[in-house]
Amino acid sequence: MATTGSERTRVAPPPAPAVPAASAVGLSARLRFGYASGSLVTGTFTTLPGLLLLPYLTDTLGVGAGLAGAVVFVPKAWDAFLNPLVGRASDRTRTRWGSRRPYVLAGGLVMALAFALTFAGPLAGTAGAWFTAAGYLLTATAFAFFLVPYVAMPAELTDVHRERMRLAGGRVAVIGVAALVTGAAGPALVEAGGGGLAGHRWVGVFGGAVIALGTLCVFAGTGARGTRAAGRPGAESARGAGPDAAPLPRESEPGLRRRFAAARGNPAFTALLRCVVVQSVATGVLLAGAPYFAGHVLHGSTGVGALVAAFVAPNLLTMPLWSRLRGRRGYSLASALFATGCLLFLAAPALPEGAVLLTMALAGTGHAGQLLFLYAMLPDCIAQDSGGPTHRQAGVRSGLFSTGEGLGVAVGPLLYGLVLQLSGYVSSGTGRAAVQTTTTELGMLAGFAVLPALATALAVFLLRGYDRRSERPY
DSSP states (O other), X not given: OOOOHHHHHTSOOOOOOOOOOGGGOOOOHHHHHHHHHTHHHHHHHHHHHHHHHHHHHHHTSOOOHHHHHHHHHHHHHHHHHHHHHHHHHHHHOOOTTOSSHHHHHHHHHHHHHHHHHHTOOOSOHHHHHHHHHHHHHHHHHHHHHXXXXXXXXXXXXXXXXXXXXXXXXXXXXXXXXHHHHHHHHHHHHHHHTTSHHHHHHHHHHHHHHHHHXXXXXXXXXXXXXXXXXXXXXXXXXXXXXXXXXOOOOGGGSOOHHHHHHHHHTOHHHHHHHHHHHHHHHHHHHHHHHHHHIIIIISTTSSOHXXXXXXXXXXXXXXXXXXXXXXXXXHHHHHHHHHHHHHHHGGGGXXXXXXXXXXXXXXXXXXHHHHHHHHHHHHHHHHHHSOOSGGGOOHHHHHHHHHHHHHHHHHHHXXXXXXXXXXXXXXXOSSSSOOOOOHHHHHHHHHHXXXXXXXXXXXXXXXXXXXXXXXXXXO
């Protein structure tokens, strides 16, 4: 029987294919290990500059605290512009190695070289600060080409929420390993190398080597041979999403402006993006403030390496517990632990060393959960409306997410540098920190404890717009 055009428009679309049981599908151990190895890159880039770059500028190159904070911030502000463009480029790229992996390889290797240059220190004083700023800008640029495609991978490797949680859990665990190793080794290498410019050169070489290792592992581990069937049968080929997917016609892809509009039209993603920006500010403040907290507030009774170890060790120990929760509820609980630990830092000058390390561990336990839930919610948001090969949003969404995270981590040192400046911090060009006043030490403590707690409370509030329906039941 013939039908009219209006009648045809009311015909229901064919039902979506059934989702197989999670136990029947999965990702290979090789792929999970390979993907997690990328966190050696991200963890090193976040931890070493976060811990050492601000003190390197203020106490070795003699740069004022406010200006030093700006030097740390500007490269990440540049990434805010660059990340979405990298995301779009990787969305449109097709090679025999896939759309994401060539960027991961090239970006990571260039980043390793640039990182070594950042701490090469051929000059002291203002000239050395300009050299460091240029090296860090190049490092951040290469990092964008690594990070955005790397973050886009989980949404394309599997449609199964449990598998995405496993990918996110592995990523967070290796972030903990990277932070534990580099956070402890970095300050030790500075001291072993004689401090000052010479000691920081060893840090640059060490960080570059770890970044190169992580890059090669993630590139090798996420190839086509590392995958098993995952998610809906045929889902990757239908979406053009697998690591070695067939090329999509470029003319079918929406423009960048339309993709930004689509991202804004997803309330869950918008809430997640706002949350990650503010939460990353808290992380940036803790990393930037740790050397000052250890050296001036605790007067060296607890080394910065021990503080970092206490903070990141829960990443390795608490993942199975956090994985039992999910989404906004799990993030809120993790944030409560993190904020409580931060506020307890206010009592640190009167606490024994063991108690200080326990407060760091409490904050680190919360931080591990925060990272897990944020990273697991992102691919759910991407999958929520990436309905077909003509609307591949993974790269641009991941670029926006990475931009927000990077900006927040960069704003943290900027804010802490301003706190130091307002508290009267005295810079030094000798490689050793100058003696500070009691007022300055109180400013260091307040900034280190209160700013992260306030940022976390705001992040939880901003995540209220995350729709729980975005948390996929499979």
